[in-house]
Amino acid sequence: MPISRPLSGIALSLFACAAAAAEPIPVEEFAPKRGAYAAMDLSADGRLVVGVTLADGAPIVTVTDIGKMETTAVIRGWIDGLEISSCGFKTSRRLLCSFAGVDHAAGVPFPVTRLVGVDVDGRNAKVLVQRGQQGGTQLQDRILHLLPDDPKHVLIELQDGEDGGIYPGVYLLDVNQGTTRRIMRPRAPILHWLADRKGVVRLGHGFADKKAVIVARDAADGDWRVISRYARFDATPFEPRGFGVLPGTVMVLAEHNGRDAIFDMDLSERNDLQLLFSHPTADVGGPIVWRGDGTVVGFAYETDRRQRHFIDPQAQRAQATIDASLPDTRNVVLRQADTTARFLVSASSDVHPPEYYLIDLDARSRVRLGSANAQLAKRALAPMASIEVKTAQGLVLPGYLTLPQGVEPKNLPAIVLPHGGPNARDSWGYDPLVQLLASRGYAVIQVNFRGSTGYGKAWLDAGYQAWGTVMHEDITSAARWLVAQGIADPRRMCIVGWSYGGYAALIGAIKEPGLYRCVASIAGVTNLGQLQRDSDIYYGGSAAARNSTGTEDLAANSPLALADKLRIPVLLVHGTDDMQVLVGHSQRMAKALERAQHPAELMLVEGGDHSLSRAAWREALYRKLAEFLGKNLGAP
Numbered sequence: 001m002p003i004s005r006p007l008s009g010i011a012l013s014l015f016a017c018a019a020a021a022a023e024p025i026p027v028e029e030f031a032p033k034r035g036a037y038a039a040m041d042l043s044a045d046g047r048l049v050v051g052v053t054l055a056d057g058a059p060i061v062t063v064t065d066i067g068k069m070e071t072t073a074v075i076r077g078w079i080d081g082l083e084i085s086s087c088g089f090k091t092s093r094r095l096l097c098s099f100a101g102v103d104h105a106a107g108v109p110f111p112v113t114r115l116v117g118v119d120v121d122g123r124n125a126k127v128l129v130q131r132g133q134q135g136g137t138q139l140q141d142r143i144l145h146l147l148p149d150d151p152k153h154v155l156i157e158l159q160d161g162e163d164g165g166i167y168p169g170v171y172l173l174d175v176n177q178g179t180t181r182r183i184m185r186p187r188a189p190i191l192h193w194l195a196d197r198k199g200v201v202r203l204g205h206g207f208a209d210k211k212a213v214i215v216a217r218d219a220a221d222g223d224w225r226v227i228s229r230y231a232r233f234d235a236t237p238f239e240p241r242g243f244g245v246l247p248g249t250v251m252v253l254a255e256h257n258g259r260d261a262i263f264d265m266d267l268s269e270r271n272d273l274q275l276l277f278s279h280p281t282a283d284v285g286g287p288i289v290w291r292g293d294g295t296v297v298g299f300a301y302e303t304d305r306r307q308r309h310f311i312d313p314q315a316q317r318a319q320a321t322i323d324a325s326l327p328d329t330r331n332v333v334l335r336q337a338d339t340t341a342r343f344l345v346s347a348s349s350d351v352h353p354p355e356y357y358l359i360d361l362d363a364r365s366r367v368r369l370g371s372a373n374a375q376l377a378k379r380a381l382a383p384m385a386s387i388e389v390k391t392a393q394g395l396v397l398p399g400y401l402t403l404p405q406g407v408e409p410k411n412l413p414a415i416v417l418p419h420g421g422p423n424a425r426d427s428w429g430y431d432p433l434v435q436l437l438a439s440r441g442y443a444v445i446q447v448n449f450r451g452s453t454g455y456g457k458a459w460l461d462a463g464y465q466a467w468g469t470v471m472h473e474d475i476t477s478a479a480r481w482l483v484a485q486g487i488a489d490p491r492r493m494c495i496v497g498w499s500y501g502g503y504a505a506l507i508g509a510i511k512e513p514g515l516y517r518c519v520a521s522i523a524g525v526t527n528l529g530q531l532q533r534d535s536d537i538y539y540g541g542s543a544a545a546r547n548s549t550g551t552e553d554l555a556a557n558s559p560l561a562l563a564d565k566l567r568i569p570v571l572l573v574h575g576t577d578d579m580q581v582l583v584g585h586s587q588r589m590a591k592a593l594e595r596a597q598h599p600a601e602l603m604l605v606e607g608g609d610h611s612l613s614r615a616a617w618r619e620a621l622y623r624k625l626a627e628f629l630g631k632n633l634g635a636p
Contacts, residue, residue, distance in 0.1 A: 025439045027626055029375045030432045031618035033057040037370030040356050041088040042344035044148070044292050046337030048120060049344060049358060049369055050087050050095055052077060057615045059084050061097060063120045064369060066342075066358055074122040082114055083614070090175050091151050093120055096128075098141040102577045102609065108537055109577045115141040115156075117175045128178040129158065144170065145195040148292055152176060155195055160186065166539050167191060170201050187224070189213060191539075194250075196243040197294045202267070203240055203250060207232045207540060214240070216267045218248070227267065232540075233547045235457070238265065238273070241286045242294070251276070251287055251296070259283050259456045262299050277309055283454050290315065290336040290343075302454050304386035304398065305428050306330065318343065322359055325366055328352070330429070350384035350402075353377055353430050373432070380405060382438035384428055389447060391477040398455070399447035399478060400426055403487070404438045413633040414443040414488035416479045416508070416516075420499035422463060422471055422548075425452040436622050437496075440629065445482050449474035465550030467500075467528060468507045468557030475504055476512055491517065492633045496625070498522040499581060499610065506559035506589070510566055518632040520571040520625060523581050523610050526589040527561070528554040534582050560585075563592035570600035571628045573621055575608025601628065 033054055040051040049064045059077025061084060064070070075097065077084035082101030090096050099114045118125040129140040137158045144155040154175060157168040160182070167186035170193055174180070184193075184201055190213075191206035204224075205214045214228040228237050238252035241262065248267050253260045261278035277284055277299045285300040288308060297315035298308050310316035322331050322345055329347035334356075336343050341361040348354040353373040359366050371377050382402050389397040403409045415437050419426045426446040437444050448455065449471045451463015463471050479495070482488040495516050497505035502524020509519035525531050528549045535541030555561040570593060574586035583604065590602040603624050608617045 024441075025376070025379055025436075027436070027623045028619055029373070029379070030436045030622050031615045032373050032375055033615045033619075035370070035374050036372055036615070037356055038372060039084075039086045040334060040344060040346075040369065041086075042335040042337060042342065042358070043089045043092045044338040045092050046340040046342035046360075048089070048092065049356075050074075050089065050120070051356070051370065052084055052087060053370065054615060061087050061095070061118075063095075066367065069367075072121065074120065075116070075118050075125055079114065079116065079127065082112065085113075090117070090146060090154065094118075094151075094175055095120060096143070096154070096175060100141075102579065103138075105537075108582070109579045110537060111139070111579055113139045113141040115143075115173075117178070124176070126176070126178055128173060128175065129156070129180065130178075138165075142168070144193055144201065145199040146292065147199050155183075155199060155201070156180075157193060167206065168193070187215075190215065194240055194243070196247065198247075202243070205240065210543065212236075214238075216250075218268065232543070238263070242289070242296070244296075253284065253286065255457060258458055260285075262287065277311070279309075281456075282307075283456060290333050292335075292338050302425075302427065304400075318361060321361055325359060326357070329355075348372075348430050350429055351381040353432075376432075376435070381430075381435050384431075384434070386428065387445075389478050389481045391474070391481075395450075395474075395477075397447050397449060397474055397478060399445060400428060401446075401482075401487075402434050402438050402444040404441045404443065407441065409443065409487050411489040412443040412487060413441060413492040413629075414445065414482055414494075415629070416475065416482070416493065416495040416505075417444055417446050418449070418471075418475045418495070418497045418501040418504040418508075419446065419452070420497070420501045421453075422449075422451045422467070422500040422504075423453055423460065424500075425454045432618075433498075433622075436626065437629075440626055442629070442633065443482065443487050445478050447474060447478035449478075465548070467503065467549050468511070468553075472504060472507055472511060475508055476515070479508075479512075479515060490515075494518040494520065494629060494633060496520040496522075496629075497524065500525065502581075503559065506566075506570075507557060507562075509568060509570075510559060510562045513565070513567070516568060518569040518571070518628070519566070520573070520628060521559075521586070521589075522573045522612075522621065522625075523575065523578055524559075524572070524585065525581050526559045526585040528558045530560075530585065530588075531581070534584075560589055560592055563589060564596040564598075566593060566596070566598060569628070569632050570598075571625065572600050572602045573605065573612075573624065574603075575605045575610065575612055575617065577607050578610045580610040 036054045061074045082099035085098045085100045087097040097116045102109045103112045115128045142157040156173045159165045159168050169186045170184040171180040189206040189208035190204035194203040196202045200220045210232045212232045215224045216227045217224050238254040241251045252265050256278045260283035262276045262284050263273040266272040279301050282301045287296040288298040297312040298310035326347045329349045332346045334344045343359045345357045346354045355371045356369040384402045387401045425448045451471045483490045495505040502521035505519050532545040535545040572586040574583045590600045593600045
């Protein structure tokens with residue numbers, strides 16, 4: 001469980017000198033249309049930085065020459081309706097950029113990606129793969145290995161039409177011409193391949209129906225052998241996370257004392273697992289890699305904060321120097337130059353949006369490259385505190401509490417904000433939605449209910465197939481705790497959620513009449529049976545949905561079937577091109593509420609995806625949500 005201070009101590013330190021509440025931060029500042037930087041990468045020689053930024057709401061790719069401190073626009077962030085998602089260096093002269101978007105089959109959206117090669121000066125831009133021999137491939141940016149010793153080629157996974165186009169083969173892709181040469185044909189039921197540090201494909205994993213398999217080989221010309229068979233939805237015996245230093249070893253996540261831990265596994269001796277790192281209370285997330293050669297410097301895990309465990313003393317010293325240079329933020333190395341002590345760093349905290357720096361330890365210099373939100377970086381934002389919520393049954397729920405600044409933390413209008421997933425978690429750090437709500441005068445509580453990730457197998461399994469039951473009970477306990485602490489005004493509390501959180505918000509408002517004043521569901525599931533049917537568009541998706549929700553009592557835990565029980569104001573927001581939760585969930589819920597003579601406010605975001613990722617979509621959501629909450633909870 002997370003380490004936390006007593007709530008009274010937090011309140012005292014934050015509000016001993018409380019002043020009159022400030023004017024709310026304008027909504028548009030939470031979804032900037034200009035100058036917001038993201039997806040940065042550093043060239044291997046440390047001379048160039050590539051990033052994605054916004055100009056009047058439209059993304060563009062820029063390259064900055066560190067020596068000259070000149071920034072050049074390289075390529076637009078839109079191609080054939082697809083939007084840039086990331087851009088990185090293949091060489092010091094050639095970039096590889098991923099574009100993602102939506103296509104439709106029978107009116108149902110599904111994901112597509114493209115890979116674009118472009119020189120760092122903007123010349124020789126070319127859509128790769130699509131104009132080559134594999135033009136019909138849905139996902140075209142799944143790079144397996146950059147092959148740093150080969151300036152012209154990368155290894156890439158492509159679904160090529162064999163075996164129904166489900167299982168990918170492996171190809172050698174020319175990053176200049178877009179031509180491909182298959183080096184390994186598809187092999188059912190393998191869905192993903194893994195190459196070792198020399199670029200040899202050595203491992204694969206996948207599933208068919210309810211059976212999963214992991215295969216391996218010793219060399220490029222070796223025979224494939226099965227190293228693990230297991231039931232798809234049972235506990236995975238191990239999860240490959242990357243190849244080790246020795247040629248025959250791979251790093252895997254496997255259970256250790258009820259928590260995910262990182263092991264070194266000898267591929268020739270399947271049962272020979274050597275523990276590299278574990279934590280007594282938290283799951284280990286995986287290895288930390290800074291350089292292009294794949295060297296592991298440590299391992300990541302999360303308690304109430306994201307943490308690092310270093311195994312490389314030199315990397316640990318570098319991190320300490322970086323942290324001394326940027327003392328008030330959590331500093332994440334995104335990339336280290338291969339031949340110099342230059343580091344691309346993201347610096348952020350709960351009250352600071354990410355800012356990007358190039359730090360040169362040899363030259364003792366620091367260059368600020370840009371911010372994810374330069375406007376909010378100048379604002380006084382609301383701190384996020386770790387909390388522990390004790391339920392009536394004696395269970396302790398870890399979570400976070402964000403209180404508005406400048407007011408006494410007593411009888412405040414409040415927002416209960418369950419996370420999506422449900423097998424995910426809330427984390428400490430900057431969150432624009434949380435800051436929007438706090439800036440409007442609302443206390444915001446987030447709880448990592450049973451079923452959340454990061455706290456071990458028992459915590460995760462406790463939420464298994466518990467939509468509307470165990471997970472709902474934990475969220476309700478957090479809401480009642482907020483009232484019992486005197487922080488929330490019981491007459492002015494709303495529940496707001498996104499995706500699974502949207503479902504949790506609706507079912508919470510239905511099952512706890514009188515607890516909430518209003519409810520807002522963003523891209524929320526409203527019909528569990530429909531979620532299972534919708535998931536048929538993805539390979540194995542329907543079975544995965546049934547495994548998550550179960551097959552019993554679906555109507556009893558579906559907001560759509562219980563719409564007549566909702567008697568508080570309802571806001572439904574949904575992107576029309578949402579691929580994870582189809583827009584019909586909110587549309588049918590709105591119609592059901594209308595039939596029950598309790599109409600909801602329904603806002604459809606035309607073309608919007610599940611995350612409402614574009615600035616214009618986010619601003620529209622934030623503006624509508626702020627208006628809805630203000631109307632039902634009162635002005636800040």
